[in-house]
Amino acid sequence: MSWDQILNLLISALFSIATLALISLGLAVVFGMMKIINLAHGEFLMLGAFATLTANRLGLPLWLSMVCAPVVVGVIGLVLERGIIRHLYGRIIDTMLATWGISLVLVQLVVIAYGPATQGLATPLGSFRLGNYSVSAYSLFLVAAAGGLVVLTYVLFMRTKYGLMARAASQLPQTASALGINAGRINMLTFAVGSALSGAAGALLAPVVGVVPSMGMAFIAKAFMTVIVGGPLVLSGAMSAAALLGSVDNVVSYLSTPFLGQGALLVISIVLLRLMPNGLSGKWRRQL
């Protein structure tokens, strides 16, 4: 293989991994820290994309519109946690159903506001030549942005007071309470953080995929698989899974067809889970 072919493949693999990491980061935080299965996760991504679109249409430059998205979606997440989800702690199935109801409502509201058709958002930054290949500069930006978000999440949970309390509360909720940690408030913030991360992911992906009310559904399966295969550790687990699954999907699709790429993903996930029922990070000793 020629150098440009290898480089192109590498960039393409990184892009797949970054995409998986982005779409699963918010879900990993909410599931990893709070054990909540948020079926509206795809819709948070969608809201992030639409928030970006709207801000852009209102005149804000694209980069600023993207920054708005996590704020908007974070607030929405906060409201939903206060209003609905906090009444369902410990009731896993009821949480799943309530969040599914929320997802239905969110999709419909967006359809009412924007119509059901796909809206375009031009991919910025153009492209450059790499040997025989043309590479989208935005895809490199996306990889960098994904890395940035992962680092941001790490810093938030490992270096802030909130982060420390959140980790303690997720490990031993009753002991944390006895020490004085207000679990209710911490959970609210964690859910808002998870929502904001999903919103940011949606914003970053908006120029690459079509912005349409039903876009959440395309992501949710992969996001869930990544989080499950990743296991209990929020960052090391989910991100390792993203790296693994992203590479597999990419390589197999490249060598054959996207169809087989999907198939390989499914098979690898099931086999991994059979061998390591608690996910990749089940026995790891890392902190996050």
Place this chain on the structure above:
Amino acid sequence: MLQVSGLHSGYGHKTVVNDVSLQVGSGEVVGLVGRNGVGKSTLLNTIMGILPVQQGSILLNEVDISHQPSYRRSSYGVAYVPQGRQIFPRLSVLDNLRVAAIAAKQNLGSCVEEVLAEFPALTPKLQSQGGSLSGGQQQILALARALIIRPKLMLLDEPTEGVQPSIVDVILEKLGEINKRLGIGILLVEQNLEFIDVLADRVYVMDKGTVVAHLPAGAIMNDKRVQHEYLGV
């Protein structure tokens, strides 16, 4: 300082603690003994707010905390060292201490430093994860963590269980010292009667959810009847 009156509590509709009244005066060490399953841990959990009060009251320095949410109770000056230590396994030793300071909104740096001065054994292990410590080391960490908030009252649930004898000695010494020097009151649940004998001023005996005897210090080691009847010795 701590006044528990007519307390009933338990899990769901089951009542495990059945009309318990006891008190711990300021600076006192009070022991609580009884066989497995009589409700000692349930009682401590209720005082900390982990379990709800079904009936009765808990007063701390004359303030009724019976219906305060769990996370507020530590602000009244009560610290808990639960059974099994309950060290945050995935936090470092340092973080275990820091989180207690943050939760109590104390000045982070100085509190942690002071506590480390009390327990120098922890210093070499500051970056190790809580879960990798031995039972004895975890117990010391749990003790240190409780002291961070400078409590007026400490609740300890079987601190010697699963701890090697040399560290039991350290804990014994430390608790006695804390009580005398800092005037911290202690409610101590234990199965190790000698531990109680050395530390406690008074001892309550629990059986089947209620207090059945109240003995002065030293009596527990000599009262064979109580030992047979209520402690299964």
Place this chain on the structure above:
Amino acid sequence: MNSLAKSGGRAATKSTRVARSAVPYAVAVAALLLGLVLGQFDLVRLTLWVIFGLLALSLDWVWGQGGIFSFGQTAFFGVAGYAYGVVAINMQSTQGGTTVALLSAVAVGAVMAGLLGYFMFYGRISDVYLAIITLAVTLVLLTFFGSTADPKYAIGAARFGGYNGMTGIPPLALGIPGVFDSPLSIKATYFFMVIAASVIFFLVRMLVRAPVGRILAAIRENELRAELLGYDVRRYKLLAFIVGGAIAGFAGAMYAAWGLFINPAVFSLAQAAAVIIWVLVGGRGTLVGAFLGVVVVEGLSTALGGVTSQTPLILGVILILIVLFVPNGLVSLWSRAASRLGRNARSTAASNSIAVAHGTVDTAVSDRLPRASERTKTQWEAGATPILETTDLAISFGGLQAVAGVTLGFDQGMHSLIGPNGAGKSTFFNLLVGRYSPSNGRIRYKGRDITGLKPHQRAQLGIGIKLQAASIFGQLSVHENLWLAAYACCRDRNEAHAIANAMLRQVALEADAHRLAAYLSHGSQQWLEIGMVLASRPELVLLDEPTSGMTREETRQTADLVKGLSKLATIVVVEHDMEFVRELGAPIAVFHEGKLFRRGTLGDLRRDEDVLNIYLGKRSHVAG
């Protein structure tokens, strides 16, 4: 649950049961009558509802009965639908081809469930993770089938068609010459579905009432307890899952045959969640609720669809409201009302009365217990080697040696294992039970090495196990608890029933036979569990702190009970309560710091200063 609490935990009264069993018949009859009355357009829609009802039934069976919350029923539904399409299209010219397609689809559903179930249950995956894996599998199938747009993705003449789906699927033609050799008309399809659904419904109901269904209920209520009784829970769950897959497969095939078309939308999150909503609305575990749930939810959708295009929005809001306010479903509302009407006037005092356990073992019980080596075919002879022995058994937890090389043999009879908290006796017990795997050493039972066996395998060999916390089937009646224990061993319905009755007398719980076990007093629950252990006819019984939480009086009665039992089985009791140990009067092994410290009779040990000191914690004891 609230109605049960009010009735003091009494299981359904007769009138409630009659009211409840009448409902399915009423529904079936109503469905048939509707078939005669309604026009084609309505019948088409109703047929779809019956198909969905079957899909919901498959989930209610797997979830309501088996306790397995799975998003995967739509996965089997969809794949079976595609399977039907593939086979039917390719066998269009053959008579009876569609019947073959139908049967193939059912097989596909069952096999797929078998594979997925094997991975999950034998990998010990459960609860949350299982739910998500099944959801993820379903959704991955969505993209998988969705990426088949290219014409090359076809099996024979059947093109998958990507997101547009597979078209041209032939309707069901039963292929019975002379009578049903042409495709069924709309009316005929409807009647076929109603009859098929009724047959499947009643088959499932039979399964629920049969031993296998009762065992599944036990697994759902308390998996650990079921395992300790000797049931291979993984196998039962897998079986339940396969049946669920077959039913969903049948529904899926009929769905394809009904619509003449199938597309990946069956794998969508919307469809997967819809099945759960149908079951929840109708009432989980009621079986007939599956169909009622479909009627209510789909009916509402249709009605709203005629009025507004915001159906998903309204559905979403309704879903949120139901979850927040009516989590137990509609049928539970119905049965709550019915039970209030038909409840017995008998007083419902809480069962705090102290039952008196018998010291002598009922002959009805002892007659049924095996003599010596009746059950297993080993060459082991009573008295030659200890019935249970460990060699150098050890285990560590993260650096702490909980059990540090214990070599110990138990002859037939009664034995007590004591030691202060933290001495390692409970860990040792769990090693004997099989809940932990030792890091070193062997365990031999009747001469046979059982170190590698799982708890349910040890139970099957004749080891009865009672853990410290009372572990019973709380939401099942006392009698049912005992029946399940007896059945695990004798595998005969009626024999189990007789043993259960005998055990009721033995542990003095006859008055509470039909009370839900969760409502017994703590002491009674412990006795129930001892009764359950005995009902499975063990030769060796392991008891972990059986008097934990008991009063002095209850402890004395338990001692009598255990002494009576020791005439029929070897008993090893781990205890903390010296008074109990004294009353048992059995040889004692003392544990300390993970090792065997001393053995002897109570008399010997009472004179032993060292032992006393271990208990009181004195530092001056001689290292053992």
